[in-house]
Amino acid sequence: MSCRELVELVTEYFDDALPPGERAAFERHLGECDPCVDYLDEMRTTIRLTGSLREESVPAAARDELLAAFRGWPREKTPPV
Numbered sequence: 274m275s276c277r278e279l280v281e282l283v284t285e286y287f288d289d290a291l292p293p294g295e296r297a298a299f300e301r302h303l304g305e306c307d308p309c310v311d312y313l314d315e316m317r318t319t320i321r322l323t324g325s326l327r328e329e330s331v332p333a334a335a336r337d338e339l340l341a342a343f344r345g346w347p348r349e350k351t352p353p354v
Contacts (some may be wrong), residue, residue, distance in 0.1 A: 274302040279309050
């Protein structure tokens with residue numbers, strides 16, 4: 274498994290949704306790649322910290338800036354039926 278593949282599968286790994294073979298390959302890669310271990314640790318920390326973040330704790334100016342930044346993102350388009 275490459276580092277790129279690991280990054281693409283990290284959500285499924287955290288959700289315990291990887292098939293056994295992929296999970297084994299994922300964990301084997303972690304045993305050989307310190308940067309991916311660091312990445313996984315950073316993702317765990319991010320999830321833990323954002324899980325404790327409440328809308329009221331975000332300053333209004335920061336909230337408005339974030340909303341403006343995301344407003345321009347393309348939305349996933351549903352294919353025509």
